[in-house]
Amino acid sequence: MLESNPLPVLWHFAREWWLIYEIVLAMFIVGTLLERRWPVERQQSRAATRLNLAYSAISTAFGRATRPLMAAASVWIVNLFGGGLIVLPAHGGGVLVSVLAVVLMVDLLEYWFHRLQHAWPLLWRxxxxxxxxxxxxxxxxxxxxWFEAVLKGCxxxxxxxVLFKVEPSIIGVATLIFLPGNFFAHLNLRISLGRFATxxxxxxYHRLHHSRRTEHFDRNFTQLLPLWDRLFGTMWVPAPNEWPQTGLDDDAxxxxxxxxxxxxxxxxxxxxPVAGPQHAAE
Structure with a gap:
C-alpha cells in the first residue's frame, strides 16, 4: 500500500524544484546587491525586471517539467552512437582532468550553438x-x-x-562552474578585469555581445571562456570605457x-532582420 503512495515521489520533485528556485533567487539577490553598489546604468526599468522575474519562474518550472524528456533523448542518442568513447577518471588527481575536459567540451558546444542562434532564422526568433x-x-x-532549453537538452x-563516459559527480562540478559564471556575465556591474578581460x-565582455552598435554585432559569443572567440575570430576586446546601450535595433x-x-x-x-544582428547591418 505504501509503495503505491505517490506522495513521496511528488515531495521529492517538489524539493528539487524548490532547490532550483532557491539557487536562482540567491543569484538574483547577490547580483542585485552588486549592481546597486557599482552600476553601469543607475536608472533601469523596474517593469522589465519584474517581467524577467515572473518569466524566469515560469520558464524554470517548464525546464524542470521537461527533464524526463531531455533525459530520455540523451539516453537514446548516447546509445545510438555507442556513447562514452573516452572514459574519464572519477578518482584522485584525474578528477581535475575530467572536470576540465567536460567544461571545455560543453563550453565549445555552447559557443557553436550560440552562433547558430544568430545565424538560423528560427533559432534567432x-x-x-x-x-x-x-x-x-x-x-x-x-x-x-523556454524551448531553447529543450533543444539543448535533447x-x-x-x-x-557520446564523447565521454563520465560520472554524474563530474557533470555536477562542471555545472557549478558554469552557473555562477553565467549570472556574473549578465550583471549591470561597472567592473573591468583589465588584462584578464579576455x-x-x-x-x-558580454555586454558588448548585447550591444546595439554595429561594430559589436556577432562578437563575444562565448559562455565561459573567450578562448573560443579568439580561436574562431569573433572576439571584440572591450576598451576601458566601452559600456554600450543594449537591446534590439527595432526596440522590440x-x-x-x-x-x-x-x-x-x-x-x-x-x-x-530574419536572423541575428549581422543582418541588420547589411
Whole structure:
C-alpha cells in the first residue's frame, strides 16, 4: 500500500524544484546587491525586471517539467552512437582532468550553438527574446525562450555523453562552474578585469555581445571562456570605457509575460532582420 503512495515521489520533485528556485533567487539577490553598489546604468526599468522575474519562474518550472524528456533523448542518442568513447577518471588527481575536459567540451558546444542562434532564422526568433532587453542586468540571465532549453537538452548536451563516459559527480562540478559564471556575465556591474578581460566571460565582455552598435554585432559569443572567440575570430576586446546601450535595433521587447511566452510567434515589424544582428547591418 505504501509503495503505491505517490506522495513521496511528488515531495521529492517538489524539493528539487524548490532547490532550483532557491539557487536562482540567491543569484538574483547577490547580483542585485552588486549592481546597486557599482552600476553601469543607475536608472533601469523596474517593469522589465519584474517581467524577467515572473518569466524566469515560469520558464524554470517548464525546464524542470521537461527533464524526463531531455533525459530520455540523451539516453537514446548516447546509445545510438555507442556513447562514452573516452572514459574519464572519477578518482584522485584525474578528477581535475575530467572536470576540465567536460567544461571545455560543453563550453565549445555552447559557443557553436550560440552562433547558430544568430545565424538560423528560427533559432534567432527564439533567441532574440534574450537580446531584446534594454535593461541589461542579472535578471536577464534566465530570460531565454523556454524551448531553447529543450533543444539543448535533447540535441546538444547528449553529445558530451557520446564523447565521454563520465560520472554524474563530474557533470555536477562542471555545472557549478558554469552557473555562477553565467549570472556574473549578465550583471549591470561597472567592473573591468583589465588584462584578464579576455580570459573569462564577464559583464563588460558580454555586454558588448548585447550591444546595439554595429561594430559589436556577432562578437563575444562565448559562455565561459573567450578562448573560443579568439580561436574562431569573433572576439571584440572591450576598451576601458566601452559600456554600450543594449537591446534590439527595432526596440522590440515583450510587454508582458504572455508576450514573452509566445515571442517567436509575434508579428515581425517592417525591416526586422530574419536572423541575428549581422543582418541588420547589411
Amino acid at each position: 527564439m533567441h532574440s527574446l534574450h537580446h531584446s532587453a534594454d535593461s541589461f542586468n542579472v535578471t536577464v540571465t534566465t530570460r531565454h525562450y 540535441l546538444m548536451y547528449p553529445l558530451v555523453g 580570459w573569462v566571460n564577464n559583464p563588460q 521587447e515583450p510587454a508582458s509575460v504572455l508576450a514573452a511566452l509566445y515571442w517567436p510567434l509575434r508579428k515581425r515589424t517592417a525591416g526586422e
